[in-house]
Amino acid sequence: MKIAVFSAKPYDREFLNAANVTEGHQLKYFDDPLELETVELATGNDAVCIFVNDTADAAVLDALKRGGTRLVALRCTGFNNVDLKAADRLGVRVVRVVDYSPNSVAEHAVALLLAINRRIHRAYNRTRDSNFALDGLMGFDFCGKTVAVVGTGKIGRVFTRIMLGFGCKVIGYDKFPSPEFEALGASYARPLEIGSSADIISLHCPLTPETFHIINADSLGRAKRGALLVNTSRGGLVDTEALIEALKSGQLGGAALDVYEQEAELFFRDLSSTIITDDVLQRLISFPNVIVTGHQAFLTREAVTTICQTTLRSVTEFETGQPLSNEIRTS
Structure with a gap:
């Protein structure tokens, strides 16, 4: 054909x-x-x-x-x-x-999570300038922390296995609960449990009318203060304006994103010699506790x-x- x-x-x-x-x-x-x-x-x-x-x-x-x-x-x-x-x-x-390959996306989510928690992106830039100071680079141990997995399909379950290997407690949310998810040693969250107890939230659900802006001002306001957010699924899951406000206030401790809700005119292109007119994205990537990659988790x-x-x-x-x-x- x-x-x-x-x-x-x-x-x-x-x-x-x-x-x-x-x-x-x-x-x-x-x-x-x-x-x-x-x-x-x-x-x-x-x-x-x-x-x-x-x-x-x-x-x-x-x-x-x-x-x-x-x-x-x-x-x-x-x-x-x-x-x-x-x-x-x-x-x-x-x-x-x-x-x-659910492994490709799940592993990229973990890579982003490690990088944002241990400030790898900042350390990399510092050492290139011969700055070996450690101020501002402190992270936290994953072991013993609670990880919320939103979307417990194949990718979410691979991510879960990895985080369980770090010694985390993993709780999940999915409209269609998976026995395979629970068989890994994880459990489904009780009402409001994700917001109250999750140190890390990772999104692995599809973008549908029901999941559009599932991360919004209300859900971020109920999140555990200082939590980290990872999104390797679809940009529209996150209300970016609300995300910025949560980062500004310190309610959210950091964000690692491989997708962005207005990415269509930006991602998969070399725009390094142009002026980016998307003020929301420019504001987002200006935060020291934010990492954005260009939709490469599948790659x-x-x-x-x-x-x-x-x-x-x-x-x-x-x-x-x-x-x-x-x-x-x-x-």
Whole structure:
């Protein structure tokens, strides 16, 4: 099949080309994101392959359908950027990567947590300037602390295993409780327990209307003073303005973020020679107790290999009339 690949970075091209050796599709790469202004690039392609910050709303899907596209293949797990009802109405099928490497995201969350707690980012900058003073670099032991995991799916459970290995007590919250989570030795939180007892809160849930701004002024106000927040899931889970206020007041001890709710115009691009006009992000990254990475938690060889193989295999299933193993359904 002919596939238009949007937001194609060098690593996308490398790993998709490798996966395509066995699948045999025609891949056409575009650096541009999929949006209404670029949708005509997909004309004549049977499928489009998109990533987290591409837009597949009703208008874009309608234009894709008119151009001959019958399949949207997400090379990611989240699908909040796709209007599934519009896709269903238009007869456009949608597939995603349900499972790639939960280890990659969970391990990045732990790396961020270690860095923000032990001030690794600040120490790194100091020693490059031959400043070996330790003032302001004190963290705390993880052993014996309480970690709240919001979202106890595969990634949340890998993160849980790691934190239990540090000697932490782990409590969780999920709309759909997992026996596997409890079997690890963790427990689900009682009402208000996360806010009152968690020294660390790590987000591993999808972005849905129910979870939008699940971290907000109210939940931050109820959090244990000085707690650390980690988000490697989706930016929209966190009300960034409320986060900034909690950091300013000292209510939150620090934040380590791999995602940002307004990242679409910023992340996955080199903007080092430009002026960033997003004042909220600029304020956020100015805090010494904040680390922001550019949505890289998924970026391991193992994860990207699986993502590309799964994506192209889904296209092959569609082409050959097989059931779509990773289809997203509206009901």
